[in-house]
Amino acid sequence: MRRLLNGAAVLAALLPAFAVNAQTYRCQSSSGTYFSDRPCSAVTDSKMGGYGPLQPSISARYPSRVPPLAKVEDHVKYLSAGCASISEAIRTGPNRGVRMDVIQGLREEYRRKCLVEDQEARINARRDATAEEATMLAQRDAARNEREQTRVKADQCAGMRDVISTKRKRERELNATEVAALRTLENSYNERCVSR
Numbered sequence: 001m002r003r004l005l006n007g008a009a010v011l012a013a014l015l016p017a018f019a020v021n022a023q024t025y026r027c028q029s030s031s032g033t034y035f036s037d038r039p040c041s042a043v044t045d046s047k048m049g050g051y052g053p054l055q056p057s058i059s060a061r062y063p064s065r066v067p068p069l070a071k072v073e074d075h076v077k078y079l080s081a082g083c084a085s086i087s088e089a090i091r092t093g094p095n096r097g098v099r100m101d102v103i104q105g106l107r108e109e110y111r112r113k114c115l116v117e118d119q120e121a122r123i124n125a126r127r128d129a130t131a132e133e134a135t136m137l138a139q140r141d142a143a144r145n146e147r148e149q150t151r152v153k154a155d156q157c158a159g160m161r162d163v164i165s166t167k168r169k170r171e172r173e174l175n176a177t178e179v180a181a182l183r184t185l186e187n188s189y190n191e192r193c194v195s196r
Contacts, residue, residue, distance in 0.1 A: 070091045
């Protein structure tokens with residue numbers, strides 16, 4: 001009896017290993033539903049159903065790598081709607097799974113229909129980029145000049161303040177002309193440095 005149980009245990013342990021690729025059919029007959037390892041009999045009014053492992057698809061075994069989406073070029077905004085549409089189809093084609101021969105056909109169509117327009121759009125984009133860069137450089141230079149003027153003015157105010165301070169310490173020794181010059185310098189300092 002023990003030998004029979006051991007044999008049954010070994011058989012039960014090995015059975016799932018052999019049945020991995022086996023297919024099971026669910027069949028129906030007049031007496032009810034039953035499962036079989038063979039296709040259902042065509043004589044009875046049976047309904048066939050399959051259970052078991054599915055064959056893995058090729059795409060599941062080899063996942064496709066989607067390339068990164070290309071950046072929209074600057075000149076595209078200067079194209080007509082038709083040329084911009086073809087350009088966008090070429091740009092996004094690989095990410096949408098479009099075949100390479102179709103993308104090549106789109107490129108040829110773009111060259112045929114949009115070559116002159118593309119060149120003009122690129123010239124316009126370059127012109128605008130150059131103008132934008134010139135504006136940025138002008139703004140940077142203006143800011144630098146303003147900082148320099150502020151520094152020069154601060155240095156002038158500091159120099160005037162030092163002269164006023166020195167002359168005030170010696171004001172009793174100054175003659176009338178020197179006192180008048182001191183008052184003029186004080187007024188200039190107040191207008192230029194204090195009020196602003």
